[in-house]
Amino acid sequence: MNDPYDILDCALQSRYLTLADLPKASVWHHLPAQLRSALASALDEGEPLGTVLRLVWQVRARHLDKPSADRAGEQTRATAELRLGLLHLRYREGRIGADELLTRAFHVADSYVCSVDGRPFLQLRRELQAGRLSGSAAARVADVFAPYTELAAQCVERWGLGIRCRGSH
Numbered sequence: 001m002n003d004p005y006d007i008l009d010c011a012l013q014s015r016y017l018t019l020a021d022l023p024k025a026s027v028w029h030h031l032p033a034q035l036r037s038a039l040a041s042a043l044d045e046g047e048p049l050g051t052v053l054r055l056v057w058q059v060r061a062r063h064l065d066k067p068s069a070d071r072a073g074e075q076t077r078a079t080a081e082l083r084l085g086l087l088h089l090r091y092r093e094g095r096i097g098a099d100e101l102l103t104r105a106f107h108v109a110d111s112y113v114c115s116v117d118g119r120p121f122l123q124l125r126r127e128l129q130a131g132r133l134s135g136s137a138a139a140r141v142a143d144v145f146a147p148y149t150e151l152a153a154q155c156v157e158r159w160g161l162g163i164r165c166r167g168s169h
Helices: 004-013 026-030 033-044 049-064 074-092 098-111 119-129 137-159
Strands: none
Touching (some): 004 033, 004 074
């Protein structure tokens, strides 16, 4: 995935990257100058996440024209998979619990026409809530997220999204 707008959208929507951390993250320097300027103003004004996300796409539309139609759903699937992987990384880092991970993952899969089956996330969540998820829960969660986690880890490294990548840039 090479589009900084998509990367930023996924990182913010998954909450892997928070608005407060955005200007300090390495990804900030990968963003186009027009987007950084618009984001800096929105962050200074304390705009909420939804407003910032809309701003990202407004700036993209102004400076890159409208994105081409994703007729095959490839871009939608890629962004959904990245969001799922980033959610799993948050879980592995202890930043969210299993219930929130599985709930949010189901919503990502269910809210997109992306060919990602949301049922495994929902099933694991039901087992967790019923107390039937055994000691191998972490392994089962890792298995369900395995197709998405490597892509997310690569994006974290490449784009500077990770906590270890954050600095005083």
